[in-house]
Amino acid sequence: MHNIIAIFKKELRSYFNSPIAYIFLVVFLVIANWLFFGSFFLNGQVTLRPFFSLIPWIFLIILPALTMRLWSDEKKGGGMELLLTLPIRDSEAVFGKFKAACAILCITLFLTAPTALTVVFLGNIDGGEIIGGYIGAYLLGCSIIALGAFMSSITKNQIVAFLLSVALSFIFLIIGQDYTLAPFSGLIASILNFVSFLPHYQTLSGGLISGGDVVYFIGMIFFFLFLNTKVLESRQYRG
Amino acid sequence: MISIEHLSKKYGLLQALKDVSFSVQDGEVLGFLGPNGAGKSTTMKIITGYTAPTEGSVKVNGLEVWEHPLEVKRQIGYLPESVPLYDDMTVLEYLQFIGSIRIKARSAFNSGSLPLAESLARVVKLCGLANVVRRPIGELSKGYRQRTCLAQAIIHNPDILILDEPTSGLDPNQISEVRDVIREIGREKTVMISTHILQEVQAVCDRVIIINEGRIVAHGTTAELERQSESAQSVYVKMRGLKEKIHQLLLDLPDIHEVRHRDTESADIFGFEVTATGSLDIRERIFRRAVSLDTPILEMRVERVSLEEVFRQLTK
Known part of the structure; x- marks a missing residue:
C-alpha cells in the first residue's frame, strides 16, 4: 500500500506541476456545461439526463489525454527502467498511476456539482438519477482510464497512445448500440451488448443502481489493469 | 556480492x-x-x-x-x-x-x-x-x-x-x-x-x-x-651521437629483437625504442655498452603498455 501511495502522489504531483490537470478540468467543465445548458433552457425540462448522456462522448475525447502520458512518458525518458527496478511490484506501479488519473476524474466530477445543484434548485428532480449518474460516470471514466493506461503502456509515443485509446473506447461505446447490433442476432448480439460500456452506463445513469453493472465496470477496470501489468512484465520474457 | x-x-x-x-x-x-x-x-x-x-x-x-x-x-x-x-x-x-x-x-x-x-x-x-x-x-x-x-x-x-x-x-x-x-x-x-x-x-x-x-x-x-599484454618489454633510450652509430650500438647487444628510431631531439640527440626477445630487462646492458663506447645516455625508461593499449588490443 505504501508503494501505491508513493506512486500515486508522484503522478498526481506531475499532473498538477504541469498544466495538464488544469487544462483538463477547464476543458471538461466548459464543454460539458456549454453543451448541457445550450439546450437545457430550450427544452424546459428539469432533468440532468441530457448532461449524463453527453458525458461518455466527452470522456471519449478528453480522458485519453489524461492517460496518454502515464507510461509512454516513462518509456521515452527512461523512467521505466528506474521505476521497475525499484523494490515495488509492477502491479503497484500500475495501480498507483491508475489511481492518480482517477483522482483527477473525481475532482472533475466534483466540480460539476454546481451544474447539478442548479438543476436541483430549479425543480423537482429524481435523486436516484443524480446519484446513479455520478456513480455511472465515475465507473465509466475509470474504465476508459484503465483502457487508456493500457494503451499508453504499449507505445512510447503519446499521440499514438491517445489515438488508440480514443479508437478503442469508441468501439467499446458503440458496440452495444442498436445500429451496430442490427446485423447480429442471438448470442453475438447479447455478448456485444454485454461487453459494451454504454448499456451498463445507461442503466446506472437512468437511476437504476444495479450490482451487475457496477461489477461489470470493476471487472473491465481490472481486466485492463491486468493487461497493463502483463505488458510491463513482458520485458522479462526469456527469449 | x-x-x-x-x-x-x-x-x-x-x-x-x-x-x-x-x-x-x-x-x-x-x-x-x-x-x-x-x-x-x-x-x-x-x-x-x-x-x-x-x-x-x-x-x-x-x-x-x-x-x-x-x-x-x-x-x-x-x-x-x-x-x-x-x-x-x-x-x-x-x-x-x-x-x-x-x-x-x-x-x-x-x-x-x-x-x-x-x-x-x-x-x-x-x-x-x-x-x-x-x-x-x-x-x-x-x-x-x-x-x-x-x-x-x-x-x-x-x-x-x-x-x-x-x-x-x-x-x-x-x-x-x-x-x-x-x-x-x-x-x-x-x-x-x-x-x-x-x-x-x-x-x-x-x-x-x-x-x-x-x-x-x-x-x-x-x-x-x-x-x-606486455608480450615483450621495450625500452626507450635517448642518446647523444651519430644516428647510425647509436643504432648499430643497440643492435649489437645480445638478445635484441628490434631497434626502432623514434624521435630526433636535435642534430645529435636521437631516441630509440629497443625491444628485447622475451621479458629480459636490458637496461643495464644498454648502460654498460654506452659507457664503454662513450656515448652518453640522456634518458632511458621502460615503456609501459597502458591500459588503453590493452583495451584497444582486446576490443579490436
Whole structure:
C-alpha cells in the first residue's frame, strides 16, 4: 500500500506541476456545461439526463489525454527502467498511476456539482438519477482510464497512445448500440451488448443502481489493469 | 556480492551477451569496461531485474534475481545510463519520492538505513546538491542531473550499487567529486560501474572486466591486465651521437629483437625504442655498452603498455 501511495502522489504531483490537470478540468467543465445548458433552457425540462448522456462522448475525447502520458512518458525518458527496478511490484506501479488519473476524474466530477445543484434548485428532480449518474460516470471514466493506461503502456509515443485509446473506447461505446447490433442476432448480439460500456452506463445513469453493472465496470477496470501489468512484465520474457 | 553464471541474452537475432560469468565481492569496486554496444548496460539491466536473461543465473547476496525480485531490488541502488528524472519535479520532491519507496522497502528487512529525512540530508551533502534542492529538475545542468540521479541510487544506503556510466557528461571537477563518492561507498559496499573511460577504471576500480561483443575478453586488476599484454618489454633510450652509430650500438647487444628510431631531439640527440626477445630487462646492458663506447645516455625508461593499449588490443 505504501508503494501505491508513493506512486500515486508522484503522478498526481506531475499532473498538477504541469498544466495538464488544469487544462483538463477547464476543458471538461466548459464543454460539458456549454453543451448541457445550450439546450437545457430550450427544452424546459428539469432533468440532468441530457448532461449524463453527453458525458461518455466527452470522456471519449478528453480522458485519453489524461492517460496518454502515464507510461509512454516513462518509456521515452527512461523512467521505466528506474521505476521497475525499484523494490515495488509492477502491479503497484500500475495501480498507483491508475489511481492518480482517477483522482483527477473525481475532482472533475466534483466540480460539476454546481451544474447539478442548479438543476436541483430549479425543480423537482429524481435523486436516484443524480446519484446513479455520478456513480455511472465515475465507473465509466475509470474504465476508459484503465483502457487508456493500457494503451499508453504499449507505445512510447503519446499521440499514438491517445489515438488508440480514443479508437478503442469508441468501439467499446458503440458496440452495444442498436445500429451496430442490427446485423447480429442471438448470442453475438447479447455478448456485444454485454461487453459494451454504454448499456451498463445507461442503466446506472437512468437511476437504476444495479450490482451487475457496477461489477461489470470493476471487472473491465481490472481486466485492463491486468493487461497493463502483463505488458510491463513482458520485458522479462526469456527469449 | 553478485555472482553471475553463464549469462546469455538475445534480443531477437542479436546476441547481446554470450556465456558471461563473473562475480563481484563485498567491498570491491568492479569496473566494467567495453566499447559502446558491448553488453555492459544489458548486464546491468539483468542484475537489477529490469530484463530477464535468455539463459544463466544472477545471484545477489545468494538470492536469484528472478525468484526474489523484491528482496534483491531492495538491496540494490541503480543509476541507469539514461539518467531518468522527472523534469517537472524539484530535486527534493524527486528524492523524497524515490527515497520513500527505497527506504521503506529496506528498513522492513534491515535496520541499517536511516529515516527519510536523515537519508535525504546525507545524500544531498554527499552529492553536493544543497544549492539546487528546491529547483525543478528540468532547469538543472547535466552535472546536477547526474548527481541527483546518483543521490537517488544511494539514498537507502544499499549493499550493492550498480552505476551505468556514472561520470558521463560531467566536467573534470565533478568527475573527481563523483569518483570520491564512489570510492567512499566502495569501501564497504559492492560496487559495479560501467564505463568506457579508462582513467576512471584506474582511479576507482579494484578489478576490471573487459567485455566485447557480449563476451568477457579479459579480467583482473589493472596492473595484471597491463602485465598480461606486455608480450615483450621495450625500452626507450635517448642518446647523444651519430644516428647510425647509436643504432648499430643497440643492435649489437645480445638478445635484441628490434631497434626502432623514434624521435630526433636535435642534430645529435636521437631516441630509440629497443625491444628485447622475451621479458629480459636490458637496461643495464644498454648502460654498460654506452659507457664503454662513450656515448652518453640522456634518458632511458621502460615503456609501459597502458591500459588503453590493452583495451584497444582486446576490443579490436
